[in-house]
Amino acid sequence: MEKDMIFKVSLFFLFFFSFMSFLMGILLVMNNLKIFIEFELISLNSCVYVLVLYFDWMSVFFFFVVTLISSMVIYYSKSYMSEEIYIFRFIILILLFVLSMVLLIFSLNLISILLGWDGLGLVSYCLVIYYQNVKSFNSGMLTVLSNRIGDVMLLLAISWMINLGSWNFLFYSQIFKLEEFMFYILILVMVAAMTKSAQIPFSAWLPAAMAAPTPVSSLVHSSTLVTAGVYLMIRFEEFISESMISNILLLMASLTMLMAGLSANFEFDLKKIIALSTLSQLGLMMSILCLGFKNLAFFHLSTHAMFKALLFMCAGLIIHNMKNNQDIRLMGSLSIFMPLVSINFNVSNLALCGFPFLAGFYSKDLILEMVLFSNFNLVVFFFFFFSTGLTVSYTFRLLYFSLFKEINYSKVFMLIDKDKVMISSMFCLLIMSIISGSLMNWLILPFYSMIYLSKGLKLMVWGFLLMGFIMGILISKINLIFKNNMIYSMYFYLGLMWFIPNLSVYGMNLIVLNLSLKLDKFLDMGWLEKLGGMYMYSSFMSYSKMSYYFYFNSIKLFIFFFFMIYMILLMF
Structure with a gap:
């Protein structure tokens, strides 16, 4: 009964939000409306962090697509994952995935975009390794590390935009076109979008993410994870079009x-x-x-x-x-x-x-x-x-x-x-x-x-x-x-995808792993073994054994050394 209740509640809310967003999208298109909602969360010196939710026809219609597909995927999972023991955990991960995407859709602020962006990467890792075998772990690591490059690029863009006093990029459309240093922010955002949408040379992780359960693949490859990069570039389109x-x-x-x-x-x-x-x-x-x-x-x-x-x-x-x-x-x-x-x-x-x-x-x-x-x-x-x-x-x-x-x-x-x-x-x-x-x-x-x-x-x-x-x-x-x-x-x-998976995995890792093997062989198991920690350990052990021997044979040794010194003095 608890399983059925989880499915019914999540399915009802997602389908309800989908239907309402479709009606709202029609309203926004017919009246050519755009709605801003601002929440001032924190003010640090001259930099104010304002959470901006931006409702236009594009974001609302995409929200309709995401919620409709996710509701159908959850209903589909009711039968597909019926034998799963931890079904509650699976549903929670799916809902967190959708929530991260929704935060990304309606946000105009780079920090809240990063929260949704990073949430997608983290939850996708949990879903790719869901079946917990070696292939899933390898695919999950490739997925999360490839996406981590994009997360770093967004973090660098955020740190660069702190000079402007705000991270709401839509307010700086003229500055993006006039200022030369804003070109570098656009490059960072572009690389982030390329990693999330698996463009060359970051294409290897997308087929590897197939290790996830099929309902997850259905959600990931249609409207959430891989489309996040495209959606971000759509938001930045007016900035990159002339560069x-x-x-x-x-x-x-x-x-x-x-x-x-x-x-x-x-x-x-x-x-x-x-x-x-x-x-x-x-x-x-x-x-x-x-x-x-x-x-x-x-x-x-x-x-x-x-x-x-x-x-x-x-x-x-x-x-x-x-x-x-x-x-x-x-x-x-x-x-x-x-x-x-x-x-x-x-x-x-x-x-x-x-x-x-x-x-x-x-x-x-x-x-x-x-x-x-x-x-x-x-x-x-x-x-x-x-x-x-x-x-x-x-x-x-x-x-x-x-x-x-x-x-x-x-x-x-x-x-x-x-x-x-x-x-x-x-x-x-x-x-x-x-x-x-x-x-x-x-x-x-x-x-x-x-x-x-x-x-x-x-x-x-x-x-x-x-x-x-x-x-x-x-x-x-x-x-x-x-x-x-x-x-x-x-x-x-x-x-073989033009050998991109081999270059991404073995090309990046093999040189480092071979170098670490040589360092282990020649240093840790070689000279450092003889002159480093093991040498000091064996030296200290011999000294401690000597002192231990002196401690338990003190009178006999004193008499012996006294006799030896006396004989040496008589000889000279």
Whole structure:
């Protein structure tokens, strides 16, 4: 009964806040309102710490997305984590995670942003190591240490902004553009956003965070942890738009988008493919943000959250039925044995590809048409369109392996999708994956600029989607028998995220660990062993033994030494 009460209370409050924030968002959009709420907490010399809560349509709509997805994830966990002993601890961690994200969403103050930012990092570590095995501990350490770099960058930005007398960055929009030293604050914020949203070279932790339970992955990869960096850069967009920082971030985000799309095409772990898909979409959001389209980046951030959460929920139910096996080569024919899950899985994947009139279509198609319509070079064009083709490629490869090809599992299996709790939570997000694109398009982009393209450019988007579909079929059919062939070497290289995990883990740690091994061998177990502590220890022990011997044989020794000294004197 206590478990049911915990789920009911948390689900009710989250869903209630979600519904109210949606209504409030419509009100703010219709009246073009922005609400500031200030609390003066402490005043130290000339620096006043004021907690500012900023309610505009963007923050309120994102709050709606976060609370809706988290409520569905908690309801989904009621069945998925039903065998868990410490379910109360799990729910508390999820709620703390959401609370940290909410603090980050509504804050304009760098210190309160840091509280939410650091809360996300800390709680994510607790959730990644939830299953408490060696793989989870390694993944948790990689996650928390990568995010710690961003925390340090925010701390440095806070210490730098203390010279201005306040940390409310929105009040200094003109100073950010005029003062030269403010450029360094923007660099610090950019690096912090890159670590949280796993842009190159900090991409290794995002697939590693898959060690967490699947409901956590659904929440992390849709609307909380990885989107925090994108959301922070959306808030700082007007400051970076006219500086060199946007070009640097554009290059890193575009490379991330390309790398993740290539790696997902050669991966066989179901959850890791979806994680690399998230990484690719984060690169897309960052890229379009750096080109100056803030509203488009937020639009794709919101629509992507809906179908990505649904995608992870479907993956969790499939993994449950496959007896915790995540290799897509062992799956197949799930459309026959699990039709309800297959419907959700299919719709979420098609929304990810940008299939017409699903959620992803409205944001992705608009992004690609704005890239064509704007005056950008061929490099930007290549990154956007080729990465979109790769998205279609790995999506159809995943659908082929999991839903359509013959099942490759054991002779005796039982695949069912009659879990009412999981299916009902997934169907709620299925509806949002269908309607959220058109709904938010009407709400937040009512008077968007007219995009007029020629017929060839209009059809170019569909051409790249078709090329991606053909490429996905070809990659699915590649036979891995050629062990010594160039194809296998390319397959191996492209599936390793351009060796970024190896460089992040072994490249950073191996040199230090080898040096410490040599120091231990040559110093601690070598000269210091002979001349250091052990030498002094053995010397003191010999002296103490000598004094001990003198102490217990004093009369005999005195007589002996007296006799020896007397004999020496007689000799000389």
